[in-house]
Amino acid sequence: MITDGPMKILNVNTATATIKGAPQMIEKNMSEWTAEDKMKANLDNVAKDILYKTLDKNMFAKIKTCTNAKEIWENLTQLCEGNYQTKENKLTAAIQKFENDKIKPGETLTEFDERFIGIIIELISLGKYYSNREISLKVMRALPKE
Template sequence: MQAHPAAQDDDMWYVITEGPMKILKANNDVAITEGAPHRLEKLQDEWTTEDKRKVNLDNVAKDILYKTLDKVTFSKIKMCRTAKEFWEKLIQLCEGNDQTKENKLSLAVQKFDNIKMKIGESMHDYDERISGIINELNALGKVYSNKEIALKVVRGLPKE
């Protein structure tokens, strides 16, 4: 029986964020006192086709993630053993640690505070620059209200 595509997506994301799946079965030798039964890992010769698919998801996830990278990034990540390690390393490389995120946020706030329309710049280009900075700020967790953004746009316009 084939798993539903949405379930496969959930399983894939689980493997990326939580690590390789363990195939478990109920341990009937232990009495159930409260809640769910005690579980233990299935032996490999007990695996169903679905169990084998789930165990292989870590390899599939790593393969998909590897194929999305350029050579430089791949060289920094290729030693990761699991999709979860890969994902965590990729987040660290792309987003940085807390200090890096703080620095990026400070720079983005400074860009927003200091933005002015350049001489000869079209309104469209000015709007594009502001939108880029706002998107950067949003990605870093800083959100400005529409009123704050409108005031910044107006204040950044030349006096003429």
């Protein structure tokens, strides 16, 4: 439902010939739906309900005009992740944070570690991975000389 959109209940069109060996399909009238067809048609409502239940009031207000689960998902993806340019900007900023990170005066190793791990998690969520060796070297460079 999220990737393809609402399911259409189709029936073979017996009034027309087959196209390239495959029968032509037309949408089935609701009066002809079986119990299984009704369940399939309701899957979009189930997906919408799941998405609605995971959102807070602020996010719900931004997607409440969407008509199907696919549209809701696309809007949420755009709102949360942004477009390609936004993702690239976020990645560039996170890489700069990683490369420029140093332990601050008066900061404990635990505080530095928490902040540094937050940067690593942000990078991973944006698709940038560093090897353990690269991370270890960066930590060593971030420590004060004394």
